[in-house]
Amino acid sequence: MSIDTSKVATSNSSAAVAKKPGRAGVVANWADERLGLATAMKKNLRKVFPDHWSFMLGEIALWSFVVLLLSGVFLTLWFNPSMGEIHYEGSYDQLRGVAMSEAYASSLELSFDVRGGLLMRQMHHWAAMLFIASMMIHLLRVFFTGAHRKPREMNWVIGCLLLILGTLEGFTGYSLPDDLLSGTGVRAADGFMKSIPVIGTYMSFFLFGGEFPGDAIIPRLYTIHILLIPGLLLALIAAHMLLLVYHKHTQWPGPGRTEQNVVGFPMLPVYAAKAGGFFFIVFGVSALMGGLLTINPVWKFGPYDPTKVTAGSQPDWYMGWPDGALRIMPGWESEFWGTTWSWNVFLPIIVLPGLMFTILLLLPFLEAWITGDKREHHLLQRPRNAPTRTALMVALMTFYGLMWAAGGNDIIAIKLHLSINQITYFMRAAVFLGPVLAFMITRRWCISLQRQDNEKLLHGYETGVIMRSPEGGYSERHLPIDTAKAYALTARDRDEASYVPVGTGGGTDANGIPAPVGRMSGLRGKLQTLWFADNVQKPTAAELEEAHHHAEHEAHELEGVSTDGHQLDGHHAVADEPLRRDH
Amino acid sequence: MRLLNRSAGRLSRHRRGPLAGVVLLLLGLVLTGSLYAAFAPAQATSAESDAEQVAKGRELFLVGCAFCHGQNGEGILTQRGDTQLGPPLVGVGEAAVDFQVGTGRMPMSQPGQQAPDKEVVYSQEEIDALGAYVASLGPGPAAPEPEDYSLDGLTEEEREEAIVRGGQIFLTNCTACHNFNGAGGAMPRGGYAPSLHETDPKYIYEAMLTGPQQMPNFSNGNLPPEEKRDVIAYLESLRETPEYGGFGLGGLGPVSEGLFAWLVGIGGLVGFAIWIAAHTTRSTKKKGQAA
Numbered sequence: 001m002s003i004d005t006s007k008v009a010t011s012n013s014s015a016a017v018a019k020k021p022g023r024a025g026v027v028a029n030w031a032d033e034r035l036g037l038a039t040a041m042k043k044n045l046r047k048v049f050p051d052h053w054s055f056m057l058g059e060i061a062l063w064s065f066v067v068l069l070l071s072g073v074f075l076t077l078w079f080n081p082s083m084g085e086i087h088y089e090g091s092y093d094q095l096r097g098v099a100m101s102e103a104y105a106s107s108l109e110l111s112f113d114v115r116g117g118l119l120m121r122q123m124h125h126w127a128a129m130l131f132i133a134s135m136m137i138h139l140l141r142v143f144f145t146g147a148h149r150k151p152r153e154m155n156w157v158i159g160c161l162l163l164i165l166g167t168l169e170g171f172t173g174y175s176l177p178d179d180l181l182s183g184t185g186v187r188a189a190d191g192f193m194k195s196i197p198v199i200g201t202y203m204s205f206f207l208f209g210g211e212f213p214g215d216a217i218i219p220r221l222y223t224i225h226i227l228l229i230p231g232l233l234l235a236l237i238a239a240h241m242l243l244l245v246y247h248k249h250t251q252w253p254g255p256g257r258t259e260q261n262v263v264g265f266p267m268l269p270v271y272a273a274k275a276g277g278f279f280f281i282v283f284g285v286s287a288l289m290g291g292l293l294t295i296n297p298v299w300k301f302g303p304y305d306p307t308k309v310t311a312g313s314q315p316d317w318y319m320g321w322p323d324g325a326l327r328i329m330p331g332w333e334s335e336f337w338g339t340t341w342s343w344n345v346f347l348p349i350i351v352l353p354g355l356m357f358t359i360l361l362l363l364p365f366l367e368a369w370i371t372g373d374k375r376e377h378h379l380l381q382r383p384r385n386a387p388t389r390t391a392l393m394v395a396l397m398t399f400y401g402l403m404w405a406a407g408g409n410d411i412i413a414i415k416l417h418l419s420i421n422q423i424t425y426f427m428r429a430a431v432f433l434g435p436v437l438a439f440m441i442t443r444r445w446c447i448s449l450q451r452q453d454n455e456k457l458l459h460g461y462e463t464g465v466i467m468r469s470p471e472g473g474y475s476e477r478h479l480p481i482d483t484a485k486a487y488a489l490t491a492r493d494r495d496e497a498s499y500v501p502v503g504t505g506g507g508t509d510a511n512g513i514p515a516p517v518g519r520m521s522g523l524r525g526k527l528q529t530l531w532f533a534d535n536v537q538k539p540t541a542a543e544l545e546e547a548h549h550h551a552e553h554e555a556h557e558l559e560g561v562s563t564d565g566h567q568l569d570g571h572h573a574v575a576d577e578p579l580r581r582d583h
Numbered sequence: 584m585r586l587l588n589r590s591a592g593r594l595s596r597h598r599r600g601p602l603a604g605v606v607l608l609l610l611g612l613v614l615t616g617s618l619y620a621a622f623a624p625a626q627a628t629s630a631e632s633d634a635e636q637v638a639k640g641r642e643l644f645l646v647g648c649a650f651c652h653g654q655n656g657e658g659i660l661t662q663r664g665d666t667q668l669g670p671p672l673v674g675v676g677e678a679a680v681d682f683q684v685g686t687g688r689m690p691m692s693q694p695g696q697q698a699p700d701k702e703v704v705y706s707q708e709e710i711d712a713l714g715a716y717v718a719s720l721g722p723g724p725a726a727p728e729p730e731d732y733s734l735d736g737l738t739e740e741e742r743e744e745a746i747v748r749g750g751q752i753f754l755t756n757c758t759a760c761h762n763f764n765g766a767g768g769a770m771p772r773g774g775y776a777p778s779l780h781e782t783d784p785k786y787i788y789e790a791m792l793t794g795p796q797q798m799p800n801f802s803n804g805n806l807p808p809e810e811k812r813d814v815i816a817y818l819e820s821l822r823e824t825p826e827y828g829g830f831g832l833g834g835l836g837p838v839s840e841g842l843f844a845w846l847v848g849i850g851g852l853v854g855f856a857i858w859i860a861a862h863t864t865r866s867t868k869k870k871g872q873a874a
Contacts, residue, residue, distance in 0.1 A: 053853070053860035060852045093743060094750045094820055111827065122828055129844035130852065137849065180754065180763065181836065274859050281855045289848060294828030295840050300763050300821070302754045310758035310836070311768025311776065317841025408838040410769035419696070419773035 049271045050251035050264035054141045059275060060134035061162075063282035064127045065237065071124040071286075072226065078114050080106035081176065081222035083215040092299050100178075100303035103218045107177035107298050123290030128173060130286065132166045132318045139163065143393050146381035147250045148364040150374065155243045160361045162236050165229055167318050172225040174296075174316055178218055181296070183304025184313045186217060195345035213306065253379045253491035255484050262378075314407060322353045324406030328427045359396075370527045384453070385492050387446035388531045391439045398438035402431045443534075450536035453489050456481055457539055458547040480551060490539075495532045633715070640716025643709055647690050648672075656720045668694075675793065676723020677714035682789035684710045686782075688796075696773040697796055724803075727788045731808055732815045746820045749813030756801070757814070764834030765818055770797050780822070784815045 032038040049055070082102040088095050090105065091112040110117035139159060142148050148156040171189070175182045190212045194200040209216035248262050257263045265271050289295075301310065315323050325348035332343040359366075367389060368374070383390040405412065406427040413420040460478035467475050481489075539547070597603060645654060651669025653659050658671030672679075683689040687701040705713065714726060734742050754763070762768045765779035774797050779787065791811050794800030801811070832839040 051860055053857040056856035056860060057853070060849075060856070094746055094817065094824070096743065097747055098751065118827060126844065126848065129841065130848045133844055133849045134852070137853070180758075278855070278859055281859075282852060285848060285851055285855075289843070292829040293843055293847070294826060294831045296837075297764075297828055297831070297834075299827070300834075302750065302763070305755075308754050308758065310754070310763040311760055312762045312766070312836035312838065314837040316837050317844060320838075320841060411835055411838040413769035413773070414767055414775045417773075419771075420769045421772050 044245070045268045046266045047245065048262045048264045048266055049249050050257075050262060052252060054145070055249065056278060057134055057141050058138040059278055060282055061131055061138055062237065062241075063279045064131040064134060064286065065233070066279065067127040067283055067286045068124060068131060069230070071120045071127065072230075074120045075110065075117075075124055076226055078106055078110045078117065079103070079176070079222075081219045083178070083213075083218050095299065095302065098303060101218065103176060103178040104298070104303045107179065111299060119287070119290050121290075122293070122295050123286050124173075125295045126289040126293070127286045128170050129295075129317065130282070132163070132170060135159070135163050135166055136318075140393065140397070143363065144383040144390060145250070146377060146386060146389070148367075149377040150368065151376050152243070152247055152250075153364040153368070155240060155247070156364050157361055158236050158240045158243070160357070162233065162240065163360075164357060165233055165236070169225060169229040169233065170316055170318055172221045172229065175221050176218060176225060177296075177298045178304050179296075179298040180301035180304050180308055180310055181298075181313060183213070183306070184309055185315055186221075186304075187212065187306065188315075191345060192349045195342040196350055197339075197341055197346070213304075248378065250378050250380050252488070254488045257379065257491075259376065259378045312411065314411075317404075320407035321400050321403035322349050322407075324403040324409070324427070325349065325352050325431075327409055328403075328406045328424050328431070330428075356396075363392075370524065370531050372528070379491065381492065384446040384449040387443045387450070387535055390446050391443035394442040395435035395439040399431060399435045402427060402434050406431070447534055447536055454536060454539055457486055457489055457544065460551065478551075480548070490544075492538060494537050495535050496537075636712050636715040637719045639709075640712035640714070640719075643705070643713050644716050647704075648713070651691070656717060672717050672720060674721035674723045675717060677711075677718040677726045678724040678789045679793040679795065680714040680717045681710055681726040682786055682793060682795055684713060685789075686786055697770075697775065700777065724792050727785060727792070727808075729785070732784045732788045732812045734812070734816050742816070745809075745813045746816050748810070749815070749817030750820075752806070752810055753814050753817050756806070760798075762834070762836070764831075765821065766834040779818055784819065787815050787818065788812075 028037075080102045084102045085099055086102055086105055088098050088100055088105050088108065090096070090108050092108055095108065107121075110121055112118070142152075142156065142159070171185070175186045175189075190204050190208065193204045193207065196203065204212065207217070207220070208214045209220075249264070251257050251262055251264065254263070265274075302308070314320065326345065329344050329348040332347075334341045334343065406424070409420050409423045409427070412418060413423060460480040463477045463479050465477045467477055469475065480486075644652075644656070648656075648669075651659055652672050653669070656672035659668040660666070661668050680689075683698075684705055685703060685707070687703040688698040690704060691698045692701070717723075718725070734745060737745060753765075757765075760768050760770065760776035761779055762776075767778035768776045770776060776798070782790075788811055790798060791801040791806060791814070792803070806814075832843055
């Protein structure tokens with residue numbers, strides 16, 4: 001337990017007995033005696049959270065989920081998940097009298113005949129987009145800062161499950177209104193399932209209760225959308241947050257911050273106010289977007305009819321990247337024993353997302369296996385201090401981004417006046433080359449940034465003050481960075497400490513390459529070497545000491561100069577500047 | 584009938600009157616004059632100057648079009664002989680000319696996958712002359728008149744039905760390329776189905792009638808003139824309908840929605856997160872000490 005709660009406890013109890021309790025006190029006492037809240041509250045109300053903007057990205061996801069629950073309940077009151085056919089007689093002129101499913105008719109009713117219905121529909125949809133987007137940026141933040149390391153691997157896994165469940169939830173919701181766009185999506189999903197060898201057709205028949213489209217799919221998706229997946233999401237979110245409390249939040253290194261403590265603000269009043277306030281902001285942004293920006297204008301799509309399709313039939317953005325893979329995949333097919341195996345659908349839309357998701361799920365374990373690092377980590381790493389990891393994620397992001405762009409190839413083609421075929425050919429190569437290139441660039445970029453940090457530590461920061469020497473040469477003055485910053489920069493492990501060389505029992509050779517032990521240890525050793533290769537280590541104490549001497553020396557050299565220029569820049573307090581010579 | 588007989592009889596009494604000849608002459612003149620006034624334009628194109636129009640059109644054609652379409656509109660093959668530099672224009676009709684030239688697609692400024700609509704080079708008179716010339720090469724569809732695509736003369740109820748029917752026809756036949764909103768879509772190799780948001784009803788009609796460039800031809804046998812009119816009525820109704828959901832994001836579907844979710848939604852919320860994290864209940868001075 002890193003928080004000293006003893007003081008909190010005594011002050012609370014003494015306050016309670018000091019005078020006759022107020023009404024709130026009576027209620028609190030009543031509740032405490034029956035529910036035992038005090039003990040739990042005492043600990044958790046003062047729980048400390050570190051403050052940084054990037055720690056609030058997951059909160060966006062949490063709050064947009066709350067918006068989804070609220071707006072979703074509203075929608076269920078009018079939505080009728082039935083594929084029964086009726087003739088529309090509502091307020092939208094352009095569809096009056098058209099035959100459609102009750103699901104679509106009730107979506108139109110929600111949009112035009114229910115007060116606030118369209119706002120709620122659009123808020124719900126925008127919040128869904130934000131929910132998944134914020135989960136993804138949260139995931140990126142966690143990975144880039146190394147917050148997925150021990151002991152938080154399981155929370156990473158839960159987060160990944162939340163991401164995939166959120167995606168499925170989004171897809172089922174997208175399919176419910178039974179308009180032309182959602183019907184096209186369901187038809188596509190039917191095709192995806194049928195592309196699975198052997199069991200595909202059975203799966204499709206099982207899901208649709210017969211041949212597509214049947215009349216069962218909307219009610220079934222509805223149950224999945226409003227009951228099954230939200231339940232799972234809620235349970236996993238609860239687990240995610242419980243683990244967060246149990247592990248305590250990670251923090252950036254800095255003076256006074258260690259692996260054993262958490263420096264930040266207490267839950268009450270500071271953090272609760274900030275988080276609560278953030279909920280209203282997320283709600284407000286969703287409401288503004290729902291009120292001002294059209295999303296999924298179902299009335300324009302018309303009812304679903306398998307004979308119709310519209311240009312710009314895309315899934316929502318989070319399904320865009322498998323769609324992109326599907327769009328750029330060459331049309332490969334094979335025939336075996338009288339059956340057709342559609343590699344052109346099966347590989348990009350079933351195998352690839354499964355593979356990518358597995359990789360995502362395994363990332364923390366993969367990294368731990370390569371580095372052999374079994375220590376607990378509560379201090380975050382700057383992305384530059386783990387160049388290979390950062391580069392790996394950037395490579396994955398590049399892959400994702402290119403696939404994503406391929407999913408919008410038609411819109412890119414018409415808006416940028418390009419040829420859709422050429423975009424496809426470009427993407428076919430780019431999805432393989434882009435990530436490799438991104439990996440190399442990012443890795444070298446990180447290493448350069450590490451070098452820059454060392455420069456700052458050893459030679460100080462660039463003041464921007466240019467000095468002219470008596471000989472006429474120009475040089476820029478450097479001044480030492482302040483101690484707190486220097487501390488934060490050096491509060492990281494050397495890479496030697498970050499991993500356990502493979503097969504330490506077997507001994508290592510002069511280069512630190514250990515003798516192979518297990519079947520995989522050869523590979524592991526190579527990966528380990530690559531993982532840390534070329535990383536720049538922080539300066540040693542001796543180097544820092546020497547650098548300081550050097551700085552002093554440089555200052556001595558300037559003795560007799562009337563000003564070192566530093567007085568002129570006007571940005572720094574110069575009174576206590578040790579380098580400054582009085583003249 | 585009796586009334587008519589009686590008044591005819593009354594009139595007939597004067598038939599031998601002194602003024603009868605003059606009145607009859609005047610009546611005849613007035614009738615001829617009004618008839619001429621009523622049918623004058625039609626008469627002018629077909630009778631008065633058919634030959635003149637065609638000659639004028641031919642002159643324009645030889646200057647502006649013959650380079651690619653041939654001096655007699657027979658089309659010209661490329662040097663390799665496998666593709667057309669300009670297709671033959673025999674039988675494409677006046678409607679095709681009015682569409683291609685009237686929207687600025689022709690004359691083409693450069694070869695390409697598709698001729699884009701651009702500034703119109705010819706005046707409507709010249710376009711009509713070109714149309715007359717091309718129509719003279721072989722029978723083809725004539726340019727439609729405003730009555731062909733207007734809902735005037737229908738009752739309110741019939742209009743509504745026409746719009747609904749037009750919407751269903753549009754969703755069945757047109758959205759696959761032009762998108763549900765008429766915002767346009769991509770076609771192979773740099774081609775595209777253009778946006779219909781600003782297109783003049785006459786040109787929509789002519790496009791359906793003649794199937795320009797990559798567009799299929801919806802001849803009157805496939806899509807009767809009334810149904811063409813209904814499609815146009817639906818598109819016009821979309822233009823008049825307010826954007827119920829707010830800003831329409833270009834009407835391009837989920838791609839632009841995703842873009843806005845990321846740029847406006849996530850961009851804005853991360854901005855707010857940075858703002859919240861930068862402000863604390865404590866003074867900045869204390870925070871500085873703690874950090």
